[in-house]
Amino acid sequence: VRAAVNDFFSRAELSQYLDQTNPLAELTHKRRLSALGPGGLRRIQAKEETRDVHYTHYGRICPIETPEGENIGLITSLATYARINKFGFLETPYRKVVTGKASQELVYLDAREEDEFYIAGADSIDKEGSFLSSQVIARYRGEIVSVPSKRIDYIDVSPQQMLSVSTSLIPFLENNDANRALMGSNMQRQAVPLENPEQPFVQTGMEGKVAADSGSAIRVKREGRVILVDANQIRIKTKSSTEKYKLSKFKRSNQKTCLNQRPIVSQGDRVKKGDFIADGAAICQGKLSLGRNVLVAFMPWEGYNFEDAILISEKLVKEDVFTSIHIEEFQVEAKELSSGVEKITAQVPDVEKSSLQNLDNEGIVKIGTRVESGDILVGKVTPQAEIEPTAKERLLADIFGEKAEKAKNNSLTLPHGIKGKVIMVRVFSQENKDDLPADVKKKVKLYVAIRRKIRVGDKICGRHGNKGIVAKVLPEEDMPYLSDGTPVQVVLNPLGVPSRMNIGQILEMHLGWVAKTLNTPMICPAFEGPKAKQIRALLKEAHLPESGKTVLYDGRTGRVFDGKVAVGYMYMMRLIQIASEKIQARSTGPYSLITQQPLGGKSRQGGQRFGEMEVWALEGYGAAYILQEMLTGKSDDPQGRTEIRKQIIKGKNLFDTQTPESFKVLVKELQSLGLNLEFWKNQKKLPIEAMEGKEAIKGKPLWKLSNIDRISIRLASPEQMREWSYGEVRKADTINYRTLKPERGGLFCEEIFGPSRNYQCSCGKYTRMEHKGVRCENCGVEIISSKVRRQRMGHIELASPVAHIWYARSYLPLLLGLNKKELERVICFISYLVIDAGQTSLKKLQILDEKKYQEHKEEYGEGSFQAGSGAEVILSILEKMDLQHSKDELEKELLQEKSKDKRLKLIRRLQVVKNFLHSGNKPEWMILKVVPVIPPGLRPVVQLGSGVVSSSGLNNLYQAVINTNNQLKHLLKTGAS
Structure with missing residues (x-):
């Protein structure tokens, strides 16, 4: 049962990792609807009509909240008041109209039932439930109609009935374009919980409900009096007992955000059932608080807020306005390896004592320790495989009479760019009977809390889809300021409003200014918010400019900016796309063993990928030398890297680049496939060995890629393959896993490959x-x-010829004029091919199955005709083939043939024959007598940090070929049939 449950949650299409970025993200994830999955639609097949909004969605599925990508319209969200009935259908509530008046009775209807009734909006009645007009706009069977009020059957319960939870948190939603409303509802789920959250000045009234339903905050179960409050618990004395509420402290969410609960009551306070006594992440005083209210001005500022860039005040950084806490998890395992058992210990070799001072006796960092990049979190040593001791080691062993145990420092250290505090350590071991893999003896998990202040590159947004990147952090004294000296905190680009049509942010900003001045939060539910006239009246009441604009002064010069500027308070959030997690720099570091290019990805200390389109961009600017550096010295030219470093040290800027390693790898891979690359200059063939530096003068190649006119590619003959080779590989062995030395005569033999x-x-x-x-x-x-x-390449001498897989289904059948499948049966020893028909009625190149072959053998007698199977038979035919004669014969047939299909086949055969004659390739080269072996440096075997030896997949393929070939040689030698 346990395995079945685990399999369901890990593999089921509809099973997802819970989004815990903030309480809203968790709540909306639990209310998500999907048209994909088992029994549902396939993304590719979903048409526009499937993804579009339908009238039956009203009150059941939100028309706004959906992903922006390929899942748009397929992944949706449950509307605020909707529920799922016992049959699995979505229902939405309505107030029943009785005798021309809306009653308090609620009736839940599904989409099919709703079609039979006239339903009016919630704004068509007054507070008493009476209709405001005798003629009412209503919905009936998907149409909007105007009917007498007496025909209305039901009334919507709320104007927000059609919206999801996330969408209903957007004030002035009706003033925003639908696309920006979609962005606003989605981005609220991406807001990181702040260290010091704040309630919005302009709310929609849903914030408290979301906080309560999310489960992140703690509410009182029974009325009583608070008798104890501390950081970890709250105790409340009720009439019958004392209740204890435990607070969750600094827990890590699935998205690495911090889930922490803070008490908001004091000792002696009276509390009622349902009251909030502790806030959770992104909750302030029992209301959802995803961001902070900041003083915003809409004006350009020297280009620093161009194209959605945002200018912010240094005050936001100093006062931790947008500071968030993130918790990173690190783990290390001590495994049982072939070379010994790894140990977690404080006795780490080749490490200074100062680096170990924060570790306890078991080698694990102490809780509460402040750690920085490079600090050791867990000390771990890995026993190394026995290797041949050096002369120095042998001397020390002779002097001290014993051999020191070889151990490698594999300690877990804090990655680059991270600084934080260790808040929790968990240890699992086989001794404690913890559930660990058989080869893992001990496992340690550590959690480090990191405070991340807002910085350039971070993404912030409002609730109206108005997102942007912090482009500059300006000192507080240099920010534009109001007439009373108050400096603006954020400067936004005014051009970001008209084209996006999200005017709701302007209205929120004006109303926020009023709320701040009057010290009163404003409640603006969707579709029920104040209009422009009411906002002007409120601005006047707060003694603020009715236009919402005011004079601003330049903080650097004190001069007045031209024209009045729109200023006010807007609620802004910091999104989880944090620059410090993505920024990466590299000078030198690890390189790919095969291509010699720098690795990719921050976790591997990789470089920045320079792709095809980036190359095009620099080509457009004619940046030839930068491109040359990017594609050689900074990429896969090891000699060029060394040369560049030397020239920089000497103060010169003339860099001599060599042939890129990736090109050399390509050449070797093509050669290993039996293809011969030839490089030409002025009709003269250049030796490939010179490019590789074998015949180099003072370490420089005799020629470079820039010297060549053309490259030709052709089939390689067996003689050519043997010429490339430095020796025959006879054994399937690779390396000795104990000493890590290459086995002699094997795939890594030093005698062959160097x-x-x-x-x-x-x-x-x-x-x-x-x-x-x-x-x-x-x-x-x-x-x-x-x-x-x-x-250096090697080769394998085959006991029996083999058809090259590339040509067995292409050129070979065409050249011989045989059916592909029938020829394949001959190659695989299933059928027979007639080589010489003799005096029989058989024809040359006729294919016989086993039964017919035996019948003809009995009919005509032994030796009356010659037939065989396997690639060896094909080889004998190809060696005797006269291409010029075949060409003449095909041309004659073509002149006589009238059938269109047969002519097409003859033309294709003739083209292949002509290609062979023109290129100088011989047909028998399509049958392999020799298999080239690619250099070992391009199919490496390496010992990982854990001691496990990892091998390239090519080695397994070569081993299979060698083992089969050796067995066949043995059978042929012993005369087996």
């Missing part, structure tokens, strides 16, 4: 550069740089 260590042979006789070019008499290894292991 030394694995610079200028050192395998047996240790030669270990210095002064022996360069010498071949060791004992192990046969040439003393040379280990870089040759990226260049």
Whole structure:
């Protein structure tokens, strides 16, 4: 049962990781509706009509809240008052009209039932329930009609009935374009809980309901008096007992935000049932508070708020207005490896004592410790595999009489760019019978709380889809200020309003200014908010300019800005897209073993990807030298990187780039596929070895890619493949997993592919550069740089020829004029191909199955005709093939043939024959006698930090070929049939 439950939650299409960014995100995620999944629609098949708003959605599905991407209209949200009945249908409530007046009786109707009634909006009646007019606008069977009030059957319960929870939190929703309302409802779910949240000055009335239903805050179950309040608990004395409410402190959410509860009552306070006694994340005094009220001005400011960029005051940073707490989880495992058991310990080798001072006796950092980038969180040592000791190690062993245990420092350290406080440590072990994998002896999880202040690059937004990126943090004294000296906190671009048509932000700003001045929150439910005339009256009542605009002064010069500026308080939120989590810089770091390019991704200390379109952009500007650096020295040219560094040290700027490693890898991969690349300059073929530096002068290649006129690609002959090779690979062995040394004669053999260590042979006789070019008499290894292991190829001599898979279904059938599938059966030893028909009625190249072959053999006698199977038979035919004769014969047939289909086949065959004649390729080269082996540097075997040896998938394929080939050789040698 447990396995079935786990499988359901981990694999089911509708199972999702709960969005816990803030209480609203969690609540809306639980109310989400999906048209996808088992029994539902497929995203590709969903048409526009499927995604569009339908009249039956009214009061059941929100027409606004839906994703902006490919799931638009397929993923929706439940409307505020909607419910699901016992049959699984959505219902919405209405007030029943009795004798021409709306009663308090609620009736829930599904979409089918609703079609039979006339339903009017909630704004068509007064407070007593009487209709405001004798003629009323109503909905009937999806149409908007005007009918007498006496025909109305039901009334909407609220103007917000059609909206979801998130959408109903947007004030002045009716003044915003639907697209911006969609953005506003979605972005509220992305707001991070702030360290010091604040209720909006302009509310919709739903904030308290959301806070209560989210479960993030604590409410009183029974009336009583508070007798104890501290950071962890609240105790309330009721008539019958004392109730204890435990507070959740600094818990990590699924999105790494901080879930923390704070008491809002004092000892001695009287509380009633349902009262809030503790706020949760993003809740202030029992109301949802996702952001802060900030003083906003709409004006341009020297281009720093151009195109949705935002200028903010340094005061917001200093006073932690938008500061949020995030909790990162780090974990480390001690595993049982082939080389020994890893240990979590404070005794870490090659580390200064000062770096270990925060660790306890078990090697784990203490709770409450403030840690910075690079600090050790958990000390861990990994035993290393036995390798050949150096001369120094042998000497020390002789002196002290014992061999020191080899251990590698694999401690868990705090990644770059993080500074915080350790708030929790959890330890799991096999000894405590915790549920761990069999090879994991101990596991440690740590949680580090990080305070992140707002900075340039962070994303902030309002509730109207008015989002932007912080472009500059200006000192408070330089910000524009009001006549009374109050500096503005945020400067927005006025051009961001008219084109987006989200006028609601302007109305909120004016009303927010009134609320701040009068010290009274304003409640503006959707579709029921004050109009422009009422807002002007309120501005006048608060002794503020009725236009909502005022004079602003430049904080740097004190001069008045031209014209009056719209100023007021707007509620703004900080979104989870935080710049400090994404910013990454690199000078040097890890490189890909195969391509020698810098790795990608922040977690791997990678560089910034420079893609195809970025290259086009620089090409458009003619930035040739920058492009050359990007695509060589800063990418996959190891020699160029070294050269650039040397030139920078010397104060020069002339960089000589070499052939990129990725191009060399491409050449070797094509060669390993049996293709021969040829480079030409002035009708002269250039030696490929010179490009690789084998015949180099003073370490520089004889030619570069920029020297060549053209590149030709053709089939490689068996002789050509043997010429590339430095030796035959006879064994399927790779390395010795204990010593990590290459096995002799295997896929990593140093005698074939070169030394694995610079200028050192395998047996240790030669270990210095002064022996360069010498071949060791004992192990046969040439003393040379280990870089040759990226260049030197090997080969496998096949016991029996094999058809190249690329040509078995393309050129071979066309060349021989045979059916693809039938030829494949011959190659796979299922059918027979007639080579010589002799005096029989059979035809040359006729294909026979096993039954017919045996019948003809009995009919005509042994040796009367020749037929065989396998690639060897195809090879014998191709070797005897006269291409010029085949060309002449096909041309004759083409002249005589009248059938359109047959002519088409002949033309295709003739084209293949002509291509072979023109290119100089021989047909028999499509059958492999030799398999090239790609250099070991391009199919590496590496020992990971955990001690586990990881191997390229190519090695497994080569091992399978070698093992099968050796078995076949043995069978042929022993005469097996």
